[in-house]
Amino acid sequence: MSPKQPDRVHVTDVVLRDGHQSLIATRMRTEDMLPICPQLDAIGFHSLEVWGGATFDACVRFLKEDPWERLRSLKEALPSTPLQMLLRGQNLLGYRHYADDVVERFVARSAENGIDIFRVFDALNDLRNLETAMAAVKASGKHAQGTLCYTVSPVHTLAMYVDQARRLVEMGADSIAIKDMAGLLTPYAAEELVAALSEAVDVPIQLHAHATSGLSALCQLKAIEAGCRHIDTCNSAFAGGTSHPSTESMVAALQGTGYDTGLDLEALKEVGDYFREVRGKYAAFESEFTREDVSVQINQVPGGMMSNLANQLKEQNALGKIREVFAEIPRVRADLGYPPLVTPTSQIVGTQAVMNVLTGERYKSITNEVKRYLLGGYGHPPAEVNETVRRQAIGNEPVEEGRPADSLSPEMTRLTGEIGELAESEEDVLTFAMFPDLGRDYLQGRRDGTLSPEPLPSAEPAERPVTEG
């Protein structure tokens, strides 16, 4: 992170990662990123978020691009700007907990291929799921950003966030990110939270707030007034709705004030003109569910989760039960100890809420994911879970109190053996580790010379990779 300047606000632009992940289902191709890199690199951003999140999945699944190759190309094209990624703690960029050796190798390779700043988070804010990744980032000499997933519940108090931030700094965090994936944060809550965190820790605070409910720019302004000096914004061509505040408008808002970002609006505008053209190419991936929607401020259920549930109910001819399901969600969430609603917890809570309503009896049927969750398989929930529900789900099975990854043996050797000669590098082994089937198919296709990206434009509704914002 650049030397701490007391007033200037530092901007991370997320157009190459979260921007297109939020608005066009993570479909932007490397070929559409590279031509604008010289201009992007000249802007003087604090960093560019370019990798991680769902981009790895989308590269392998849909675009048939090597995600590592994308990273190397971007690093070469953006020599002056720190590159940033989003990493799901012990889950890395996959959908299970990995053994520590995989986490260590993944972080080391990411650093070697070009990542300078690692934003590390866990869906439950169980910091034990961040430990190995944070240590690996430090070992690589890169910037480790610890993350607080923001949510609202009786246990998510200022004191709890402050305590977590302190522990992240003890863990070596060079900065703290507040991650409001659902648009739950409000301007005066942001001000209060940033003030408390700034008071408690000496590292910079960075605000990542999705614009879903239309409040994110307001949250950033109040956060800045409270001491936040690092904000995530997105070039206006991919801003707003389920994405982020626009870079241009935040730069303009602060221009000429003590918070001036120092970035040149005219240069940013040219970048916007480029990305607006690019966005047109991906029109098939636009969705009405990415527009601004204040719903999450009404019932704390993220917009994406509501549309998923509506689809689930429709398939079962039970759309009429949707209000009951919405009412059931906060009850299930309370039973599960108030997890933030983000991948994978939003699916876990949502699916169980649907079952509770459709079977006509709460927890008559319990999903395997809820069982795994109540066994401690995802880590510690933020609050105590409902013991009656837990016993109903897992009977007398003992709850795993340890760090989930402690029960996992090293697996790099096994993975290397399994993928065999299809892997031409350790990066390839890690790609296979993230997505056993997809990864193998990808590497096989590369060997056979049969890779080709999904057709574009497509008239059918786009498949969307699992995203965590």
Added chain:
Amino acid sequence: MSPKQPDRVHVTDVVLRDGHQSLIATRMRTEDMLPICPQLDAIGFHSLEVWGGATFDACVRFLKEDPWERLRSLKEALPSTPLQMLLRGQNLLGYRHYADDVVERFVARSAENGIDIFRVFDALNDLRNLETAMAAVKASGKHAQGTLCYTVSPVHTLAMYVDQARRLVEMGADSIAIKDMAGLLTPYAAEELVAALSEAVDVPIQLHAHATSGLSALCQLKAIEAGCRHIDTCNSAFAGGTSHPSTESMVAALQGTGYDTGLDLEALKEVGDYFREVRGKYAAFESEFTREDVSVQINQVPGGMMSNLANQLKEQNALGKIREVFAEIPRVRADLGYPPLVTPTSQIVGTQAVMNVLTGERYKSITNEVKRYLLGGYGHPPAEVNETVRRQAIGNEPVEEGRPADSLSPEMTRLTGEIGELAESEEDVLTFAMFPDLGRDYLQGRRDGTLSPEPLPSAEPAERPVTEG
């Protein structure tokens, strides 16, 4: 205006006027407004802006609706909510200065047909152009809101706005509107301006700020903190871009704070669902020029003006000169005494700037509008004009120093005679007064039973009425 409550923020929703004027060329039909009126009326808005601006023109020109009939229908459908209109001072809703008797009758009829709050403005902030209209509003017993058109120039100082606000209050203003039609206002400038105005006058301050550059919600938040308690917002279905901050997000932002609007988000969301359907019907009137665009923050030239100039230059095969024209605009504006760039001054300045560039010699050719402007025909410019340019334009002709309307004789009798039996009411005479040709055609068509609205949807690009934001 409701009894002054020190903290609660009062919301005016502009979806029925400025929202669709800004985003779909003022095309929303009364038939699409009435079905949602019961819900809108129950929300508890401070007021609903429903009339004036370009709506009168669009009704007569494109929709073949009687604008007065629209007003009466809305009044009946919205019995509990004060109705608001935008009035262009001595220009009323037409494109010339009217004699005082026309202004008086127009205001009286607007009040009788349902308007409760009149927002009165003049493009040059020449308050003499507001006098008759303001007096007429007071005479009708309605709420007179005096307006400051916001712009940026060496003479548009805080002191100047404070002085104008004081004079508006002396003129009888029940409240003061800050009208930022171009998206020029920035959050900390808004805070400073509102603080100065609140200090200087005792009436409420209302902020009308277009979202063009993405700053309007931020401006409102800082304005509120500085004492503003009345904001213009637009239902989310017609918010953002060249329209306004979304009602839902401003309500959510203030919810639970000392500024709480008291409005129900769930009810607002249902209104939004309705208007999103309606917007789809008018897809043919959407334009890429209504999206968020930070340009005005770079060169102080409103986005709409830039696209008009680009078209003008393209027609003359001179698009390559556009940067020279953009550079010339501030010079012409300075020569003309820094008028705010809004209808009609934006056209006056823009067209002269084009001529100055294309003829290769500044003011070699001077438009009739610039001559009229320099003769004092629009009123007093905010600052001294360039005397050399003035003499070049009008030679030794004397400058009219008086109030423009002082030179106009009463004209209601003449107008009534000219339109004759086609007018079935004084309202019809006033419609004819606003638009001599269009108005006559409309009234003739009504008599002949040949009126029909323009076809919808149309594939051709929509004609846009002259708008002033």
